[in-house]
Amino acid sequence: MDIHPQREGESDMNKRRRRLPRLLLLALLICAFLCPVGCKPRQSDGGENLVRVYVAHNEKQYTAAVKEFQERTGIAVEIVSAGTGDCLQRIASEADNPQCDVMWGGTVESLEAYVAYFQPYVCAEDAFIADAFKDPNDLWIGESQQPAVIMYNRNLVANSDIPVVWEDLLDPKWKGQIASADPASSGSAYTLLCNIILAVSQQPDKSDGWAFVTALLDNVVISGGSSTVYQGVANGEFALGLTLEQLACPYVLDNPEGVGMLYPADGSSNVPDGVALVKGCPHEENAKRFIDFLLSADCQRFMSEEFDRRSVRSDIPQPESLPDLNSIYFIDYDYEWAGVGKEAVLLQWQAVLEQSGK
Template identity: 30%
Template structure:
């Protein structure tokens, strides 16, 4: 199955360039990288795969490849007649792509992205309405009031560090500690504009300074930029450079850090910021007018299945949004986690994200040290 993903990925990337999408780089793995995995040319050509009765499912995902490679084969095993094709890219790239394909959707299911992205997509009419049987078990703040998207899991955004380069007691304890000049050229950041994870973190840093005005937040990000050694192209490069100790610190999501630490045996660990973390709701949704609607609904219900959620918590470090699951069976890392959130208005973040990130990209990136 993995081999067929690469073909779709490369073809989809070519199409992305053709239609002139502005996002570049790519997540997340985890957020959510542009490293692609996909299936057949048919998925991007809109031919036979475009029929409502087709036994096909095209997924655009910003999830880490370790997650995709564990979840998709299980779904295919339970649904042997469905041919799943996957394209992995940054969460913001998915947003741009689904928007660009609105008149002729090429994806059926959007798997993984920020609530800001999903709020924007819902408001633009890019998502289908679907209310699952377990809808009432998911809190209102983790889903769309009109059932156009649902949060699959909670994703705290934290401080990441190389545990061979730094002792835990010496690592920054809170966000403002990252601005200390002693961390100059020690911070590596995954390319921000294509990444839902990084856009969320940066938006949160602006908001926490002064919700009424972004100016203080811009100054904060300028100081962070002064300490930033490099903005890496994608998460793979971030992991590689951090492991090599080309830098010792980063900002990233908790799940992917734990996956890299426990599954890939990378020398990574995290600090949960004392003042709290932006807790991203990692969402899912069915693309409006999806060509394989019923298969998309099947996958939707599959990833929210109680047994799947328990296994993902145990094996993939996911924090589920469903509240009707017995958490006593969950692993110790989950039971011992103190998820103190930053106080954020996600509607404001969704509304201001484009403006704030464009200003950062044009006026702050690479200029903080000047």
């Protein structure tokens, strides 16, 4: 199954799935007749009919959703695209004069670390989203499910050498052949770091998990942003990459003979990426409409069918191209340790990284 934003010969999601009801059309005609010449649509949020979104997502995917939202609502969307950490740090730095309305993207333990900069919002689609995908205080909402994977290049990794468990990555043959982004700036890399530690640790203080990470760094190249991981594996720069299913999926489905991905038998994680309403945002009502749209059945179905994203909604089936979630072993992910304790985790990461000389 190929991944592409729009198949040839098909119209947009809006054109394919919706028809303007006759009664609504009649109402619009009446309003047009009654409205004086030159009158303008009502604009909310201080007269600016826009919403400003900081996004940490694949460009093709967020562009398709944004285009559809703008066509449906007439609300302009201003995008600032960056890594999860960079987006969140920018929101924090602007707290006295918020510029962003919506934070979209980044796994939710990264959002959890910045909840002081978000405000509660119960979206219009709340009934279709399980509690596991929502903050207890409604400060963030999961937007898609994100299993962690090891991506591999089939031209560089023999079938007999494909890793099965995390410990397989410690083999010296992988030295300089494993790509990872920096957990300090990449939300996906931070999830992978926490996933590995939680999967291998037996000690309450997770010291054995950190020892494992120290050993793993002998084989890992910190490659830059998250895109350099999956792109680097796909083009043969690296044999293996630590990433998320959603990021690896397009390459795996487009080129299954050249690229693969696996879910470690000793435990993957399924931390959703999320969306949050920024505290004191300048375009609050438009921001809420944008969040409602992202979590609507139409948008979630579109993103699942076009980009093989796993929906968080109970009424949207999982993509047929991906393994059944029940076939994957998931660890019990410690959101408090990884989210509330993110600052401490990153301090420990920095110490380990400096010790490794990378």
